[in-house]
Amino acid sequence: MLFDASVARSVAVLGWVDEAAQAVGGSLRLAHGILGAHSDELCELRQIRDGIQREVDASPPGSGRYSKAVSAVLGLDRLLGLGPPQVTLVMPDAQATAITVRLTSMTADARAWRRELGMRARRLDTGEAVSIGIAVTQGFDFASDDGQALVAYSALTGRAEVRTRNILKLLVDQGLIDEAVARDRYRFLQEDDLHLLGGPDW
Amino acid sequence: MYTDLDQQLDELFRSSIESLDISDAEYRLAVSRYDAVSQFLAGYWDHSSAGGGVYLQGSMRLGTVTRNIHRDDEIDIDLVARRDSPKTSISQAELKADIGHGLDLFVRSRPEGLPSLEEGRRCWTLHYTGFHLDVLPALPDADDGGTGILITDAGFRGWLASNPIRYADWFRAATRAEQLEKPKVLAKNGMDVAETPDWAVKTTLQRTVQALKRHCDIYFADDLVDRPASMIITTLAARAYRGGSSLHEVLLNVTSAMSALVENENGVYVVSNPVQPEENLADRWKDEPRRAHRFFEWAEQARLDFAGIGTQRGVDAVLEGLARIFGERAAELAGRTSGISLFQARRSGRLAMAAGTGALVTEGRGVVRPHTFHGDPGSSSMSELAEALRSARERIGLSQEGAADALGINRVLLSYYETGRRMVPLPTAATLARLYGTSLDRLLAGDEVTPVSPLDVSGVLYRAAPPTLGDSARGALRLFEQYLRDYVELAGELGRPLQGKGQSPFSPVRGSSARDAADAARQLRRHLNLGGGPVGDPFRVADEHVLIWRLPLGEDLETAPSGLFYNHPQIGFSIVINSNMTLGRQVFTVAHELAHAFFHSHGADVIVSMYGGELGRERFADAFAGEFLVPGDELRRLVSEHSPWDSLSNPSTVVHLQRHFGVSYATVRVRLLQERLIDRTTFETLAQVSPSRLARALGYPVDPADMGDFARHPLDRFPGRMLLLVRAAVHDGVITPGDAAETLGTSTDEIRQLLAQPPIEPDEQHIQQDLEEAAFASRSNQGRAS
Numbered sequence: 001m002l003f004d005a006s007v008a009r010s011v012a013v014l015g016w017v018d019e020a021a022q023a024v025g026g027s028l029r030l031a032h033g034i035l036g037a038h039s040d041e042l043c044e045l046r047q048i049r050d051g052i053q054r055e056v057d058a059s060p061p062g063s064g065r066y067s068k069a070v071s072a073v074l075g076l077d078r079l080l081g082l083g084p085p086q087v088t089l090v091m092p093d094a095q096a097t098a099i100t101v102r103l104t105s106m107t108a109d110a111r112a113w114r115r116e117l118g119m120r121a122r123r124l125d126t127g128e129a130v131s132i133g134i135a136v137t138q139g140f141d142f143a144s145d146d147g148q149a150l151v152a153y154s155a156l157t158g159r160a161e162v163r164t165r166n167i168l169k170l171l172v173d174q175g176l177i178d179e180a181v182a183r184d185r186y187r188f189l190q191e192d193d194l195h196l197l198g199g200p201d202w
Numbered sequence: 203m204y205t206d207l208d209q210q211l212d213e214l215f216r217s218s219i220e221s222l223d224i225s226d227a228e229y230r231l232a233v234s235r236y237d238a239v240s241q242f243l244a245g246y247w248d249h250s251s252a253g254g255g256v257y258l259q260g261s262m263r264l265g266t267v268t269r270n271i272h273r274d275d276e277i278d279i280d281l282v283a284r285r286d287s288p289k290t291s292i293s294q295a296e297l298k299a300d301i302g303h304g305l306d307l308f309v310r311s312r313p314e315g316l317p318s319l320e321e322g323r324r325c326w327t328l329h330y331t332g333f334h335l336d337v338l339p340a341l342p343d344a345d346d347g348g349t350g351i352l353i354t355d356a357g358f359r360g361w362l363a364s365n366p367i368r369y370a371d372w373f374r375a376a377t378r379a380e381q382l383e384k385p386k387v388l389a390k391n392g393m394d395v396a397e398t399p400d401w402a403v404k405t406t407l408q409r410t411v412q413a414l415k416r417h418c419d420i421y422f423a424d425d426l427v428d429r430p431a432s433m434i435i436t437t438l439a440a441r442a443y444r445g446g447s448s449l450h451e452v453l454l455n456v457t458s459a460m461s462a463l464v465e466n467e468n469g470v471y472v473v474s475n476p477v478q479p480e481e482n483l484a485d486r487w488k489d490e491p492r493r494a495h496r497f498f499e500w501a502e503q504a505r506l507d508f509a510g511i512g513t514q515r516g517v518d519a520v521l522e523g524l525a526r527i528f529g530e531r532a533a534e535l536a537g538r539t540s541g542i543s544l545f546q547a548r549r550s551g552r553l554a555m556a557a558g559t560g561a562l563v564t565e566g567r568g569v570v571r572p573h574t575f576h577g578d579p580g581s582s583s584m585s586e587l588a589e590a591l592r593s594a595r596e597r598i599g600l601s602q603e604g605a606a607d608a609l610g611i612n613r614v615l616l617s618y619y620e621t622g623r624r625m626v627p628l629p630t631a632a633t634l635a636r637l638y639g640t641s642l643d644r645l646l647a648g649d650e651v652t653p654v655s656p657l658d659v660s661g662v663l664y665r666a667a668p669p670t671l672g673d674s675a676r677g678a679l680r681l682f683e684q685y686l687r688d689y690v691e692l693a694g695e696l697g698r699p700l701q702g703k704g705q706s707p708f709s710p711v712r713g714s715s716a717r718d719a720a721d722a723a724r725q726l727r728r729h730l731n732l733g734g735g736p737v738g739d740p741f742r743v744a745d746e747h748v749l750i751w752r753l754p755l756g757e758d759l760e761t762a763p764s765g766l767f768y769n770h771p772q773i774g775f776s777i778v779i780n781s782n783m784t785l786g787r788q789v790f791t792v793a794h795e796l797a798h799a800f801f802h803s804h805g806a807d808v809i810v811s812m813y814g815g816e817l818g819r820e821r822f823a824d825a826f827a828g829e830f831l832v833p834g835d836e837l838r839r840l841v842s843e844h845s846p847w848d849s850l851s852n853p854s855t856v857v858h859l860q861r862h863f864g865v866s867y868a869t870v871r872v873r874l875l876q877e878r879l880i881d882r883t884t885f886e887t888l889a890q891v892s893p894s895r896l897a898r899a900l901g902y903p904v905d906p907a908d909m910g911d912f913a914r915h916p917l918d919r920f921p922g923r924m925l926l927l928v929r930a931a932v933h934d935g936v937i938t939p940g941d942a943a944e945t946l947g948t949s950t951d952e953i954r955q956l957l958a959q960p961p962i963e964p965d966e967q968h969i970q971q972d973l974e975e976a977a978f979a980s981r982s983n984q985g986r987a988s
Binding site for chain 1: 609916958
């Protein structure tokens with residue numbers, strides 16, 4: 001399964017990267033750009049991590065927000081530092097790149113094509129698009145919390161949508177996490193003012 | 203068939219420049235006219251027992267003559283008429299009259315009625331059909347034996363030394379190596395070395411000077427007064443010349459190096475005459491600094507234009523570029539020489555790429571797509587993307603450093619991406635494409651040339667800025683252009699009308715007096731209903747009327763603007779504040795730029811506030827900002843009500859005042875001095891403390907920027923209206939949170955935080971003011987109690 005930045009972030013801030021990798025077959029796949037190929041590379045997960053670091057810096061040490069933010073940064077740092085087998089970086093090929101372009105281009109043709117897929121927004125961001133491009137061409141399942149990305153992916157593959165909630169349920173189903181804990185942590189992600197995940201209830 | 207793209211580009215360049223040459227027939231006719239004048243004056247001087255001679259100088263002597271675009275392609279030929287008399291025997295006026303008399307006799311001796319004679323300030327002009335001879339009166343310079351001459355100055359006050367022959371020798375020496383190769387080149391091309399005149403074969407440096415002169419002619423077509431002298435261009439080009447494998451390469455090298463060769467001696471720009479070092483060829487720039495500014499501006503544009511040509515794909519694009527630089531006729535002639543008609547090419551779009559070579563021809567395999575193509579990238583490889591990224595960046599004249607700074611990435615990393623040493627992540631490629639004014643789909647389709655918007659905002663800003671504008675600032679201005687484009691696009695997606703170009707409700711101000719500035723500041727405060735007290739948060743106050751962007755333009759204020767004003771044709775007034783400055787300075791800059799927006803925008807759509815800017819206008823804006831932020835009446839009221847006079851020498855009092863007004867410590871110091879509330883000695887003494895440390899000791903929070911930490915929240919870059927637009931767009935489902943994050947250069951986390959924020963109520967601003975006033979009163983009381 002290929003994770004987008006949002007779902008990868010969710011499992012990272014909860015500290016469940018290893019469990020998530022195990023649940024999806026041993027390795028959590030991430031597209032190049034969601035994760036960098038090198039530590040100095042700009043990537044979405046690093047941007048998210050740096051944003052939460054700003055929350056750490058702006059919050060009074062010892063406050064609830066400070067503690068939550070520090071915990072999230074630690075989880076993301078662990079994910080950013082992982083390589084195989086837990087994390088696999090996937091590069092787009094020409095075909096995946098072509099899909100990426102069609103999902104992001106602002107030309108009338110591309111927009112019309114996306115409307116046919118059922119998308120309402122003007123385009124996808126490049127990170128979601130390249131993830132879908134790779135998932136479609138390589139036949140991976142795709143996990144995302146972006147509703148429009150899931151619409152596009154489902155239209156292109158006919159596969160069901162997978163969100164953070166589904167991944168956590170998978171952990172529960174495989175006996176890796178207790179259901180009560182998973183429910184609690186999911187609600188925390190949904191409602192907490194640092195995480196603001198929203199989305200459907202458990 | 204061409205086998206190499208560079209070779210073909212070079213041929214097109216060379217053909218364009220050759221079309222600026224005068225023809226053989228014209229050359230021979232000009233020489234015969236010059237011979238006739240020379241012989242006549244020699245006879246004239248024989249009769250007067252003085253003796254003398256006439257010889258060529260200037261571009262004709264240097265071999266860099268080009269058709270004059272401003273005089274219907276008339277050809278200029280410069281001559282020296284040297285009368286062999288000592289300077290003690292004749293005055294300047296007498297010399298000029300004597301040469302004029304001789305030329306008048308010459309004109310009268312012509313039975314065919316040509317030429318006509320016209321007197322200029324320093325020389326005489328003989329007008330023929332299609333060309334003219336400028337004859338400069340001169341005497342031999344006894345102090346510079348041999349070829350030195352003395353010429354008249356415009357006011358007949360003192361003799362000026364000159365040496366056009368030695369200058370030509372110096373110029374020729376710069377291309378000695380190439381001159382030595384000339385016979386071999388001629389022989390290789392089947393030309394008879396002995397029969398080919400020297401002028402008929404030009405060196406690369408000569409061609410370079412011709413190209414620069416023509417570019418300059420076109421650039422200054424509407425501003426002939428500021429057009430730099432040919433001798434300045436020629437001298438700098440020859441100094442910058444280091445040889446090169448192609449004409450294009452030499453042009454790039456020369457235009458890149460030229461500006462740096464203008465020396466700055468204690469604030470005076472100097473281009474010394476290489477054969478008379480005491481002569482400053484740029485002497486007029488001292489009294490007319492605009493000339494210097496315009497020169498640097500032109501040199502930069504030339505660099506960009508010549509670099510841009512090299513990145514064009516498609517011979518039609520190359521020819522279009524050449525037409526812009528050298529004129530339509532030159533490009534058409536170059537195209538024909540290469541077997542291509544520019545105009546046919548435009549019509550048919552049948553330009554093709556030679557298989558395997560990348561060279562551009564009119565027929566062949568694989569038609570080059572028209573520039574309107576934005577389709578499927580097909581099988582473009584990542585190495586092509588790397589090359590396209592480099593090409594797109596160079597097309598807009600942005601350095602790697604500028605691009606990397608704008609995106610907050612390492613320059614070396616960008617270099618790796620551009621060389622294919624590392625695979626560029628597609629999100630990063632998309633971000634770079636947007637910065638370069640294009641898009642990922644266009645880059646992958648091989649069309650990095652066509653901008654996504656026809657509005658060249660950053661180009662306008664670059665041209666308005668002093669030539670010292672640094673790489674970081676250039677990168678940040680590209681970002682600014684991108685954000686403006688995003689603003690227009692988002693408004694369009696949401697169906698929100700745009701206000702169009704901004705119009706100030708006030709009359710323009712032309713002067714720079716402090717009194718005018720203070721009056722203007724009071725006018726604006728009344729207009730904004732600010733009363734007479736502190737402004738509160740000037741960013742928010744101004745944000746209701748002007749879009750305020752805070753971008754990292756650079757920390758070195760020698761090369762970075764503190765701010766700028768831009769009146770966008772669709773969005774109206776925008777102000778950019780350099781976020782690499784202390785908060786106090788940013789606040790001051792907001793007010794400074796408001797002065798430009800409301801009082802200078804009638805005659806200028808762009809004003810860049812930077813060292814080297816227009817002094818009077820900048821002084822006005824500074825005085826305006828002082829009064830706008832710290833009104834004199836309020837300052838005097840506070841001082842009289844809250845502290846005894848002598849406490850103003852106490853830095854703590856100044857810190858309290860600073861916090862009250864929400865400005866920098868330096869601003870309050872200056873305002874106290876301007877309002878004569880402190881004397882110069884106190885003003886200097888107050889400068890001895892660290893205001894940030896003192897403020898902290900007094901219990902005030904200190905902004906990280908005041909301690910040198912300029913990293914801000916990514917969303918701080920944007921005006922409130924832009925963020926509201928993004929929020930509305932996400933809320934309406936027009937854009938996804940990820941798209942919003944990509945647009946604003948932040949993460950989806952921060953977009954979620956943005957969406958969760960309550961909308962900003964205008965009343966908050968007044969509550970803030972009340973709080974600040976209360977805080978000040980409390981501090982003052984504490985100060986008195988202690």
